[in-house]
Amino acid sequence: MTVNVAVLGAGRIGKVHAKAIDATDGANLVAVVDAFEEAASALAKEHDARVDTIDAIAGAEDVDAVIICTPTDMHADLIEQFARAGKAIFCEKPIDLSIERTKSCLKTVEECDAVLMLGFNRRFDPHFQAVRAAIDADRIGEVEMVQIISRDPGAPPPSYIQKSGGIFRDMTIHDFDMARFLLGEEVTTVYATASVLVDPEIGKLGDYDSAMVVLTTASGKQCSISNSRRATYGYDQRIEVHGSKGAVAAENQRPVAIEVATAEGYVRPPLHDFFMTRYTEAYAAEIAAFVYAIENNVAPHPSGEDGLKALTLAEAALKSVAERRSVGVDEI
Amino acid sequence: MTVNVAVLGAGRIGKVHAKAIDATDGANLVAVVDAFEEAASALAKEHDARVDTIDAIAGAEDVDAVIICTPTDMHADLIEQFARAGKAIFCEKPIDLSIERTKSCLKTVEECDAVLMLGFNRRFDPHFQAVRAAIDADRIGEVEMVQIISRDPGAPPPSYIQKSGGIFRDMTIHDFDMARFLLGEEVTTVYATASVLVDPEIGKLGDYDSAMVVLTTASGKQCSISNSRRATYGYDQRIEVHGSKGAVAAENQRPVAIEVATAEGYVRPPLHDFFMTRYTEAYAAEIAAFVYAIENNVAPHPSGEDGLKALTLAEAALKSVAERRSVGVDEI
């Protein structure tokens, strides 16, 4: 069986996914859509696919699945349209910035019995997967505490911030998903603190650029998340998990692993510059997993529900900052 | 000038300090006190000192300074007695488990214009000092976020827990001091969460064995502390500081630095077993700093005030756990 895929949105992440489809056995890129004709044409040409419209793709018999890489505010509508059209759907996070809209969208997905996978790419990073595998193999015993450090190399421009939904919905949301991936138990309370230390413009827009979050579960497990929009030394992405028998940690990744030793000391190069190079393998693996799920008729993960839960934690974090207290997830 | 010192309390930490005095040029151990005559005799003999009584030492002309290593509940009384006697005082943390008693004790110290240094030994660890030096040398710019991971290799017995004042006053207090040492700005709010994951006996005594704390300052700096009474792989003591220009971190220490590579992978030995081996150099350096302060007639650090401030943060943490909210330090 070949899974024929259309990519909706030919921007940076659309290109990454198009390449991943190419590299996945059993998957074939057939169509590309983008509001910018030129972007669509270029990507289509590179992958021997056609340029098409959203509606045509929804009705096309030769399209089995779509990958939604459009701006966030189109996600929910597109998910619903393609759920109704019977296509398998891979959507970049988040489904929507509003929890209500996310819920209504997921209801439609459920009613249509549609296949929906969310783009929490980090779950597919080989290093983080090895962390999860170490836990599953009982190498560290029962999980007790999780530490996540996630720092972007630099702050995005104000125009991005404005549409982003804020640091918790845009950046921390990946860490919320990772926390759930690693804790193995649902989060019940969220505490967050946030400030503006990197770029005052971000503050003017009502957002934050530096945040710490503490999550707890019913059984007393705890997770700490540390976020900043600044890391001069590269894209800082670390997790560590402590259990009753030991701990497991994933180290930072750098493009070249050399060390220069001089009178000034030992110097290693900076980390990857950002997610496109850091998570190359993860992007390929998540698309392969999506194709595998379609081929084998199994439910893909992370699911729409996973998307909703991460968004709920983001909402709780915002409320926590505002009210300076620990917020129960059931309050959201 | 030779500084003549008496050690009050000949237990584990008393022995460490006696050895440190020996190793410090210009310091001389002249007297030892302990409720257990035998312990006092053994330590005195080893260092060519006399066994004496507390009152005799307070009145002895040949004693310039005392090092208080007795049980915690004697600290405040002894500090006051020796402040009045005009001796320089080094006291193990904490001054007292009660903030009120700590304050009254410090008042006496002030009235007597006495020299008082608190035993926050970690400030004297060469690795942590190098972190502080990197900040002072402006290698990372303005400090923004601090991460402290501090995990004991195992839980203490219930008898210890009962007198300890609880995890925040006993264990986290070192991290509170380290946070203040590194943030370079006073903490204004404290959030803490705590649970019992390691030993149910600890829970029965009303204490916790696993905790996470988030501190913030007026300018928006943030500090995360992660504590556990369990670390199968040894005494886990890490700090990292992020600033506007970069970050600096102190790695964990292990007694032997070898790596064995086999088909199972690359294996390095566990960390130090606990504070006595991990902080050997720090214990020696803090006594040398105390002696230096006396010889040069300068105020020693950390001061009694530093002790009070760390204790206040512990108190705020306890309140935060109880009320599930961020607690202002000015509420304590």
Added chain:
Amino acid sequence: MTVNVAVLGAGRIGKVHAKAIDATDGANLVAVVDAFEEAASALAKEHDARVDTIDAIAGAEDVDAVIICTPTDMHADLIEQFARAGKAIFCEKPIDLSIERTKSCLKTVEECDAVLMLGFNRRFDPHFQAVRAAIDADRIGEVEMVQIISRDPGAPPPSYIQKSGGIFRDMTIHDFDMARFLLGEEVTTVYATASVLVDPEIGKLGDYDSAMVVLTTASGKQCSISNSRRATYGYDQRIEVHGSKGAVAAENQRPVAIEVATAEGYVRPPLHDFFMTRYTEAYAAEIAAFVYAIENNVAPHPSGEDGLKALTLAEAALKSVAERRSVGVDEI
């Protein structure tokens, strides 16, 4: 311009190169040859290429370049045939196990003014390239000493050993090339010692499985190479270069970078299992460099001459083992 390429030999390394051509902009795989029809068909089909014969490819107008991945004993004849046919040639090392035959082959290449690149893939490893770049950027000053450790995870079967030309021509040859790449000055003397420690079958075939080599240059630079056909912990590939101002080293690579800490210590997973996974990026980069050289009409590196020089060092090493003395390269 598109460079049309034929792959001669559809075995393990042929597949790697076919994939690399696909991934290289401006290159196109048009034909595949293999003595095993099935292997040729499968590879051709995967890359939309035709199955063809060697002679037809030599005469084909739509073929600009060939990649020779056949057994070693065919290399020299094929290089000569395609040099005469005016095709650009990429050939896996070595050109031939005989120095004489290598020289006559290179003479033909020169007479035909043909483009020939040798497959010393390690020069294209991003980590080793970063080492070279650090030297070029004068970060370590004048090169003085080079250390190369290169250990295979396991010994090949006797059938492979028999045709391999022995450890120096088969395995160390890569390190000889790397030494030349890093020393920046031609080697003048070779000393080698070798023994059979891993597999007695290798000894019965007159070969060795463990070897150490010391190279020197006219100005007194020195290089140490350490080889073994055994490394239980994975494919061990390290280089370090010491210069007048400092040193630079490339660390080993592993597929997943996690660390598990328990009472037994800190464990990291084994290294890559062998060259196919360790040098994935290098294989892609060398083909891209070959295509680039053709497109831009520049001489590719490593050249046929580089192949001859590495082979000469292997020959000198063999002589050194036999005569238990340092052998001048000019003796070969």
Added chain:
Amino acid sequence: MTVNVAVLGAGRIGKVHAKAIDATDGANLVAVVDAFEEAASALAKEHDARVDTIDAIAGAEDVDAVIICTPTDMHADLIEQFARAGKAIFCEKPIDLSIERTKSCLKTVEECDAVLMLGFNRRFDPHFQAVRAAIDADRIGEVEMVQIISRDPGAPPPSYIQKSGGIFRDMTIHDFDMARFLLGEEVTTVYATASVLVDPEIGKLGDYDSAMVVLTTASGKQCSISNSRRATYGYDQRIEVHGSKGAVAAENQRPVAIEVATAEGYVRPPLHDFFMTRYTEAYAAEIAAFVYAIENNVAPHPSGEDGLKALTLAEAALKSVAERRSVGVDEI
């Protein structure tokens, strides 16, 4: 029992050993000798010992053992004198620069049935001892290959070089001993190459500053040693041992273990500045082992024979450089 010790030679290393005696339970420093009265007085005063003469110490009833830290050319005579005087002897390496004199000296030691320990301090480094312990515990199987990298931070002055006996007898001799310590089998052949890359003055004195050595044993084990009088990044002291089941390595040591990350990359501080700080623990441990051997009436290691064997390897290395061939140890 208390072992009363005299230190002969109050220079840099004499001070280190005096301090080690102080720190060793059961050992007592009673006398100090030095040609410079002032040096002897200062050291004696610091340790409550008397200044004395060599002859007086040889005849003193209250002296059980001597530690010889004089210039090398006095070693053999002093060893003989104190062997005859019935004192236990610890002597800094080497016994003498001449193999003949070393042999005659050891003959006297044997005739007197004297206790003699050689100061190959590295055997007592906790990290190298852990390497040896890993081998003994069969964690890496049968030893096959050893790699030793040993680089001094800087070249000594010409005046030192002149009396040193040259790089192999002065510097590599420690590595020869370490090779024997790790190989677990006597060395049978030595190949060495050497050049002058660091300081031309060293060449003018007929010595070298850069050397590589390959040792082999009867069963085919191999050991590589790499030496330089230059290492801008600190005192570089690494060993790794490869066996049939795996490998074990000792990492370099640095006084502070921090890492600073900025846009320029990750920077760790340089290594220890030289042997006094790098081998502090080893110096203390070797004296403790010497005292232990006396107290328990067991033969101390490394022995005079170990000193002779390392010197023989140095001699073979010199001959190898001169004759550009592998030299059999039985030729010396």
